[in-house]
Amino acid sequence: MIVKLRYEPEELKLLRCLQGRMRLSPKDYSYFLNLEKGFSGEQQFDQLLEQSSEEWIILNDLLFDYSNTLFQIDSLLITGDCIYIFEVKNYEGDFYIDQDRWYTAPSKNEVKNPLLQLQRSESLLRRLLHELRVKTPLKALLIFINPEFHLYQAAMNLPAIFPAQLNRFLDTLKMKSQPATKNHFMLAEKLMSLHMKDIPYGRHFKYTFEELEKGVKCTSCGLFMSLLNKNNLKCGCGSIEKTEFAILRSVEEYKILFPEEKITTKSIHMFCNVLNSKRSTQKILSRQYQINGFGKLSYYEPF
Ligand SMILES: [Zn+2]
Structure with a gap:
């Protein structure tokens, strides 16, 4: 069951309003598209996970401040025998790994290594759970949701689930996992209480009422009605x-x-x-x- 829902990030909401009312710089525009894409990927994964079992606890989009370090978790799944951190990526196209660095192919543009972000969250959550005296093992996985994604030169032990593996992964999880217990529900409540509601914005967008284009935007195409x-x-x-x-x-x-x-x-x-x-x-x-x-x-x- 879903204990914490996912909402549109505030920054995405703002950018959706600005889009079409002012010219976003190419950098802001691509940032906006990435936010949209990321959010849509997370929503797709939420649906798959939600359909999987009623006996697990799902907490979406968590933000913690542990020993003065902020960390975010896309999706946390608590089953009776394991706690999973899922970092959902909606990457599209071909990518490759070369000496722990991630690149797009064939353009060879380096992208942030998503594994580093996952490992950081895992390590911080592990410490937090240890402090809460939680003994259930913790596992962190990258989830690649987009069927148009391919990763070359990935090691077999990369903690990742690729699009073609996703259904099988969830089926196996369903078969093997134990239902969450009362203690796990208490843990979910505790984590909810530690979740930070106000996510500090990473970027700031400057605009005034005067400079924005006025009108009522169409919900289908975004043009003015x-x-x-x-x-x-x-x-x-x-x-x-x-x-x-x-x-x-x-x-x-x-x-x-x-x-x-x-x-x-x-x-x-x-x-x-x-x-x-x-x-x-x-x-x-x-x-x-x-x-x-x-x-x-x-x-x-x-x-
Ligand atoms: Zn329209």
Whole structure:
């Protein structure tokens, strides 16, 4: 059973909002694509793991601070006889290893050795578990989820599960593993209490309200929508969405982009840039939010 769900990383949420509203530098854009890809790979693995057994404990996306060192775990699986750390990689294409260094092929670009990250997390978690007097053995594995991934020159003892091995690995795990015990559930609770909720951002993106492109983004293609009729917006890709939903969706974007700012009719009307009158924006906001203050100083808050 899943004890801790995985959520979209805050940084990914922010970049999704910025994408299409400003030009991201090539570096930021590729960082964004990597985050998307990584998250999608983790979600795919979550699904496989979730379908596998009800008797195990799954904790997704953990962040610990152990002796002043931060470490993250993509997926932690607790069975009755072993605790597994899974580091999920959604690599695509051909890669090779040469003297402990990882490269893409044929371009020979060096990539971060994912094994080092895994070993670091393993070592820190092992110390943490030792401190908690947990005797269950710990095993760390790299999970390559993308069927289009291939790794040349990998040693047989590399702690990794490749796409073609994944189903067999999970089947074997199902057959051999013991159900988690009460003590393991207590351990899961303890780990949850140690998990750090606020992940410090590694990068900062600079932007102002003025410089962002205004509009309501289509959920299918990301382009800006236009007015179809009083109650609906349309997009060039053929999507149609109820105006109210689309505006409220954009309010959520505004909140992610400008967490410090108040939600006002003026700001949302300008941000969405799709309705003809401020009055229409106000109507939609007042159905979902409670108004505070008067006149020009009024703003909206959730009920
Ligand atoms: Zn569209």
